[in-house]
Amino acid sequence: MITLITVLIVIAAIALILIVLVQNSKGGGLASGFSSSNAVMGVRKTTDFVEKATWGLAVFIMVxxxxxxxIKPKTAGDASAPIIGAPTPTNTAVPDMSTTLPSPNTTTLPAPAGDQPTTPPAK
Incomplete structure (x- = not known):
């Protein structure tokens, strides 16, 4: 159903673009081709039709x-409707400041070379 409505919106948007391109803000456009007084559709009626079609398509797209x-189905990732019983999400963007940094007085020993186990020196 959503796909059908989306296709209708796209078709209406293309038609709206074409109708707006046909119009001329100075009173020309499509109406300028009907300058004869004995035409089937007069200049005024053509302008009225194009204007009504523009407003109609705009309203159709909005509605x-x-x-x-x-009618869009709610998804699990939708933040506007929390799922009851779901765990509270944690904010991963905030760094964890609960750990302590090593003090500057401690020295680190280099890693041992090879597969020999490290034993503390005997005293």
């Missing part, structure tokens, strides 16, 4: 977008 969001 279909809202409908598409309303």
């Amino acid at each position: 279909m977008s809202i409908v598409c969001v309303m």
Whole structure:
């Protein structure tokens, strides 16, 4: 269903682009081709049709977008609707500051070479 609505929105958006390109803000555009007074569709009627088609397609796109969001199934990763009984997510972006750093007075010994076990020196 969402795919059908998305396809309709895309088709309406393409039609809206074409209708807006046909219009001319100065009163020309598609209406300028019908300058004869005995035309089947007069200049005024063509302008009215193009304007109504523009508004109609814009409203259609807005309504279909809202409908598409309303019928969208909720997913598990949706943060707006928490799942009851799910563990609380931890914020991994904050570094863990609970560990302590080694003191600057301690020295580290180099790693032993080979497979020989390290034994402390006998005293």
